[in-house]
Amino acid sequence: MLAFFGRSVIQKIVTLFFVSVVSFLIIHLAPGEPSQIDPLNPKFTPEMVERMRKEFNLDKPLHIQYLLFYRNLFNGRIVSWRDNLPVLGKIWERFLNSLPLFIVGTLLTWTISFPVGIRSAIQRDGIYDKSTTFLSYLLISIPGFFFAYILIIFVVTKLHVPVIGMETFGVTASSPLVRIMDRTWHLVLPSILGATGGVAVLSRYVRGQMLEIIGQDYVRTARAKGLSSETVYYKHALRNALLPFVTMFGLILPGLIGGSVIIESIFSWPGMGRMAYEAILGRDYPVILTINFLTAVLVLAGTLVSDLLYMVVDPRIKI
Amino acid sequence: MSTESKPMHFIGAGETFMPPSYSPWAQTWHLLLKNRMALAGLLIFLIFFIVAIIGLIVTGGVDPILDPARVRLQEKLRPPLSLPKTDTLRKEELPALGIYLLGTDDLGRDVFVRMLQGAWVSLTVGFVAVGIAVGIGILLGGLSGYYGRLSIRLYHILFWSLVVTVAGFTFHQRFWAAALLLTVTITAVAWKRRLDSRLLPLPGPLRWLAMPTLQVDTLIMRAVDIMLCFPSFFLILTVVALLPPSIYNIMVIIGLTSWMGTTRFVRAEFLSLRELDFVAAARALGISDARIIFRHIMPNAIAPVLVSATLGIASAMLTEAGLSFLGFGVPPPHATWGNILSDGKAYIFDAPWLTFIPGVVILIVVLAFNLFGEGMRDIFNPKLRERN
Numbered sequence: 001m002l003a004f005f006g007r008s009v010i011q012k013i014v015t016l017f018f019v020s021v022v023s024f025l026i027i028h029l030a031p032g033e034p035s036q037i038d039p040l041n042p043k044f045t046p047e048m049v050e051r052m053r054k055e056f057n058l059d060k061p062l063h064i065q066y067l068l069f070y071r072n073l074f075n076g077r078i079v080s081w082r083d084n085l086p087v088l089g090k091i092w093e094r095f096l097n098s099l100p101l102f103i104v105g106t107l108l109t110w111t112i113s114f115p116v117g118i119r120s121a122i123q124r125d126g127i128y129d130k131s132t133t134f135l136s137y138l139l140i141s142i143p144g145f146f147f148a149y150i151l152i153i154f155v156v157t158k159l160h161v162p163v164i165g166m167e168t169f170g171v172t173a174s175s176p177l178v179r180i181m182d183r184t185w186h187l188v189l190p191s192i193l194g195a196t197g198g199v200a201v202l203s204r205y206v207r208g209q210m211l212e213i214i215g216q217d218y219v220r221t222a223r224a225k226g227l228s229s230e231t232v233y234y235k236h237a238l239r240n241a242l243l244p245f246v247t248m249f250g251l252i253l254p255g256l257i258g259g260s261v262i263i264e265s266i267f268s269w270p271g272m273g274r275m276a277y278e279a280i281l282g283r284d285y286p287v288i289l290t291i292n293f294l295t296a297v298l299v300l301a302g303t304l305v306s307d308l309l310y311m312v313v314d315p316r317i318k319i
Numbered sequence: 320m321s322t323e324s325k326p327m328h329f330i331g332a333g334e335t336f337m338p339p340s341y342s343p344w345a346q347t348w349h350l351l352l353k354n355r356m357a358l359a360g361l362l363i364f365l366i367f368f369i370v371a372i373i374g375l376i377v378t379g380g381v382d383p384i385l386d387p388a389r390v391r392l393q394e395k396l397r398p399p400l401s402l403p404k405t406d407t408l409r410k411e412e413l414p415a416l417g418i419y420l421l422g423t424d425d426l427g428r429d430v431f432v433r434m435l436q437g438a439w440v441s442l443t444v445g446f447v448a449v450g451i452a453v454g455i456g457i458l459l460g461g462l463s464g465y466y467g468r469l470s471i472r473l474y475h476i477l478f479w480s481l482v483v484t485v486a487g488f489t490f491h492q493r494f495w496a497a498a499l500l501l502t503v504t505i506t507a508v509a510w511k512r513r514l515d516s517r518l519l520p521l522p523g524p525l526r527w528l529a530m531p532t533l534q535v536d537t538l539i540m541r542a543v544d545i546m547l548c549f550p551s552f553f554l555i556l557t558v559v560a561l562l563p564p565s566i567y568n569i570m571v572i573i574g575l576t577s578w579m580g581t582t583r584f585v586r587a588e589f590l591s592l593r594e595l596d597f598v599a600a601a602r603a604l605g606i607s608d609a610r611i612i613f614r615h616i617m618p619n620a621i622a623p624v625l626v627s628a629t630l631g632i633a634s635a636m637l638t639e640a641g642l643s644f645l646g647f648g649v650p651p652p653h654a655t656w657g658n659i660l661s662d663g664k665a666y667i668f669d670a671p672w673l674t675f676i677p678g679v680v681i682l683i684v685v686l687a688f689n690l691f692g693e694g695m696r697d698i699f700n701p702k703l704r705e706r707n
Contacts, residue, residue, distance in 0.1 A: 015541065019548045026554075030561035134356070137693070141686035143637055145644045146660060146678035149667060254550065261556065262641055276553055277645070280560045288557060296548035 001311070008307065012300040019296040020289075024066050027285055056081060069289065078286050080279075087290045090275065095257065097166065098264075098271035100187055102256055105194035113199045117206025122233055124211065133207075136200035148193050148266045161185050165268045190267045194260055202248075206241070213241040246313045250306030254298045257291065350698040357694020363687035371442040374435030385415050387436040387654050391427035396670045398422050399430075422672045424662060430676060433654035437677070440655045441684070444570050444639045445632040451574025453628050456581025457617075459539050463582070464589025465612055467536030474511070474528045478504065540586075543579045551576055552638065559642060564650040569642060573635050581627060588620035622699045629692030633685045640681055656681050 053059045057068050072078040078087045120129035155163055162168050168182050213219060214237055222236045223229075261273040268274075272291070279287035351357055377384045393407045399422040403414055420431040481504045488497035514521065521529050555572055562568045592598060593616065601611050642648040643657025651658075656677040663673025 015544050015548065018541075018545045022545060023549070026558060027561070030558065031563070137356075137686055137689050138682070141633065141637075141689050142682050143640045143644075143657075143660070143678060143685075145641065145664075146674070146681065149664065149674055149678070153667065153671075261552065262644060265645065277556070280557050283561075292549065292553070295550045295553070299548045 008304055012304060016296055016300060020070060020293055023289060023292045027288060028062060073290060078290060080284055080287050082282050082284050087286050094272045094275045101190050101194055101271060104187055104191035106252060108191060108195035109198035109202055113203035114206055117203040118210055121207045121210030136204055139196045139200035144193060145262050145266055151189055155189060163189050190263050190269055193263050209241045209244060213237045243314055247306035247310045250302040250309060253302035254295055257295050257298055347698055354694045356690045360687040360691030360694060364691055367684050371438040375439040378432060378436040385432040387432045389428060394423055394427040395425050396666060399672050421676050424673055425666060433659055437654045437656045437659060440649060440653055441636050445636045447570040448573035448635040449628050449631040452578040452631060453581050453624060455578035457585050460582040460585025461589055461612055463536045463539040464586040465593055469535050470531030471533050471535060473530050543582055546579050556647060559647045566649045566653060569639060569649060573638055577631060581624060584627060585620060585624060589616060592616045592619055626692050626696045626699060629688055633688035636685055
């Protein structure tokens, strides 16, 4: 167990190293440079560009730039090229904004998809199963931004609630209750949108898993013993069907920092996704690379956690 | 498998009872006919395909029959099914169909014609991107599954670094150096070949060149792991934003960032298939590796790949729409569904059709691909086959 842990940690660090190299190369070998972002601006004299290149180490060879960048990243001294603020601080601030979206979205996903998936597995090929199946295909296929507009039109015209941004402008002056309600309303739509894809995929997965378990011999045995279908489904089948989902707890980790670019742009939500988008637009390399690196760390940590969880919950798996 | 709907097949005098002699494709077709949703998906896909080709014909060329770029500022934001005002338009500005079937946008361009043009763009983006992804996936997955246990030796690395250096010299127009290195490389390869054909090892002082480093399988699977660490939409967005905007860049980038699933898939199929008896038999007959891979193993592994390709087309089209929405999509002269939608969002309350028409069309087409793909997955799944 410990050997497995050590081995996979080493393997993941090696992977992380290559990820850092590849992302660095992608960014720096692509045509265009941050110093050329606004060539028509009269303030950008050649001397100015030269000074910027020097300031940002862009005049050094690529491998030196790489070393300097990751040394600064690990020292926490890395700063954004746009406003000279520490990148990690900026990310933390945006992360706190994205966190409520992530939490509510994840809760919605997991609380909706399990009952739906289990019920459609039990009533296989019934009306309920067929309609939820179709609905989940519908939700997978709808472009997120289009769905967002439909929901916005509905909420704004029918319910008369403002939904854009994190809170209504000037609401800070009103009573705490009003503010909480306002925050909640602003949270609802983006979280629902963030959860739709997840609900559709996860409920199908739950259904498939349940179906596979229901077809097993021990479930038939349980039924043959004369147990009530409640006991058969929820005690014998569900517990075993849950196994693979334990590992999914690890896989939702990267979502923490992902943040949906499209949803956050539509709702002007000052979260991670939007920050990444702005960084890409402004060629703010430190921010792009840091977000990329942190995501890779979370992906790798997530797979490690899910491997370990799987070993803990499933005694059949031994290393 | 239902037998009641199939005729029983008798051979000869009627005494020998044979199992129904359906080819796998006929069986698949039979199951597809029973899966209503998948069949509907296939139908919509065919209609979409035909529409896209018609769209290419009528909107393409120098002087198209229906011009998607025709601007009529006095006719902007007309609702669907409205007739053009003939008194304010010049003759060549009149819509060829005589009616704005799906209305006009903020520049007075005919949305129906733009949608027709966009159909072809969406189709090519989906197919080319998935074609690239599946091509890379089959190649790497096949290599990893079939040759996975072979080791990459130092001379392989040496060979490829020589090739890269030659390419680098050529790129920097130092042709003499390139030619010299190329000669060295070719001589070395030829010498190694001759040694191999006589079953001789490398001579003593050079034996270290044959040192095994990594296994092919390890290399490819680690590459997959590395690629999976990138958040895919973010990566696509970054690269698209850094490169000059072009429709081909988008196709290539979507393709280059989505081959990992297919690779893992094909590798798993190859790993299980290469151990089966028919492959052993083929090898015993002295059939070449290439023929075993492409004629014997590939046909058995291709069905699930096609399924994931169908689903991949759906997601590539959604990705393209998302990129267009963020303003990184296909650049302006081309109309795409994502572009039309994203241009229309400013007029969502005054001209909702600009949002709803492309949105609903994207939804229907992507849904069709998803239904068809998932339906085929069920059909190809032997576990589910038995129950049907």
